[in-house]
Amino acid sequence: MVSLIRTLRNIRRAGLAQWWRFTYYNGDAKFxxxxxxxxxxxxxxxxxxxxxxxxxxxxxxxxxxxxxxxxxxxxxxxxxxxxxxxxxxxxxxxxxxxxxxxxAPHVENMTGTRGAYRPYNTVRPKVNTWVPTTAPRGEPTTTSS
Structure with missing residues (x-):
């Protein structure tokens, strides 16, 4: 808990807007x-x-x-x-x-965002999906009698 004297001293030094910003974002009335x-x-x-x-x-x-x-x-x-x-x-x-x-310039961690690193796989999959094979259909044959 911040003392009242310290709070008033920091308001006087930094100004009310800067003091409020530090208190709101940092959780402490620092100066x-x-x-x-x-x-x-x-x-x-x-x-x-x-x-x-x-x-x-x-x-x-x-x-x-x-x-x-x-x-x-x-x-x-x-x-x-x-x-x-x-x-x-x-x-x-x-x-x-x-x-x-x-x-290289510093880049913040982008995990969980659209800019996250996603490697691509170059290994053949161990399980292949089944693709049915069908023979092409030809012209229907007609038999005459």
């Missing part, structure tokens, strides 16, 4: 410094004040699409959110140096 944005429009925040945030919960993401799928966060930002990387992407020299040009 922090915006650290960056990824190619999908997700916004990343951090609050380093130990009196306001629980340690380990001071980094969060505001997703652009509110379907809440973990694959909407690219791997580089996921490493920052889970404290594998100390610095955000634009300040981390390792991420800047290791971003190869041949790396």
């Amino acid at each position: 922090g410094q915006r650290v960056g944005t990824d190619q999908f429009g997700n916004k990343y925040f951090e609050n380093l004040n130990p009196e306001e945030e629980i340690p380990g919960r001071h980094r969060w993401v505001d997703l652009a699409q509110h379907d809440y799928d973990a694959t909407q966060v690219p791997p580089e930002w996921h490493a920052w959110l889970s404290h594998i990387r100390k610095e955000p992407l634009h300040l981390d020299p390792i991420v800047q140096a290791v971003n190869p040009p041949w790396k």
Whole structure:
């Protein structure tokens, strides 16, 4: 449960509209410094004040699409959110140096949608369906007497 003092302080800092958005979508009245944005429009925040945030919960993401799928966060930002990387992407020299040009762009998981991957089968089926064979019919023969 969020305290009333913390809620009022966050409303004053962020404004009523931004506070309501964070409370509605994240379930918490958080406020922090915006650290960056990824190619999908997700916004990343951090609050380093130990009196306001629980340690380990001071980094969060505001997703652009509110379907809440973990694959909407690219791997580089996921490493920052889970404290594998100390610095955000634009300040981390390792991420800047290791971003190869041949790396494919991040795509979220499309399972359960029309864009899901469906492989095709190249193996002969073990059971074949029965197809009746019929002889072509010829001209009817007439017998004269």
